[in-house]
Amino acid sequence: MNISAASKAAGLSAKTARYYADIGLVPAPARSESGYRSYDGASVRKLIFVRRAREFGFSISECRELLGLYEDRQRSSADVKRIATRRLAEIALKQKELQSLHDELAHLVDACKGDDRPDCPIIDGLGARRAG
């Protein structure tokens, strides 16, 4: 399996698959006689694993950790759960931030007439406050 087929099967671009091997996130695949990368089922499964983990917002470094656990027959599910729980908390925090952002901006947008006059609560609201 060449890199196009493999990355396509994993839902990644060839560039990204190459990149993941370059940075040592996944093992470097075998090479054909002419130097083409050659992927097997196991390598594709790892790429899928990484893609999914990235979609969940895990950083490359966390993906490295998770992939280590993915391959470790001796792993404890507690280790995995710890990482995922931390990530879950980050998501929850981001959600809260996004919510207050949304509310505040929606409030400004609501207050703005959106006509051809210059008076604009959005502009005023953006310039209003000092550091804090």
Place this chain on the structure above:
Amino acid sequence: MNISAASKAAGLSAKTARYYADIGLVPAPARSESGYRSYDGASVRKLIFVRRAREFGFSISECRELLGLYEDRQRSSADVKRIATRRLAEIALKQKELQSLHDELAHLVDACKGDDRPDCPIIDGLGARRAG
């Protein structure tokens, strides 16, 4: 007002204030005889405006646009509202994505016993799916 005082008043680091002038987001401040940057009230207000806009998640390029409108006595509030509304839609989308991410990950975390055995629904859930 030297750069420390100005950036502090605006809630930014000196590095960032320098950076904003370097990329032409805000006008380059005047210089003292010895070459120190010298900020006045108007420059500080612009820095505040940019900080607030950045906090709202507007990109540098959008900040450029907004700052243009901020300074434009002929602006129409409709122009501002258009940009803010677009941003609001992006936030709403991000919120939805984050929500489904949260639900999916929370589901996996719930299903994981978190003990010292290797069986782990989180790992399984990450590796499970093909591209899509």
Place this chain on the structure above:
DNA sequence: GCTTGACCTTCCAGTAACTGGAAACACTAT
């Protein structure tokens, strides 16, 4: 006058996670 320390300057490099593109080689089909 001199030193100390805080502040300022410029410039270069690095961050995260890729993405785009150039130049050259490989493979497949006609």
Place this chain on the structure above:
DNA sequence: ATAGTGTTTCCAGTTACTGGAAGGTCAAGC
């Protein structure tokens, strides 16, 4: 033989800064 696509490496660019080095400036204290 040639065209077209796929692959290789390598370098640069993206976003929005941040860190750090090397050196100039300023105010205070002795």
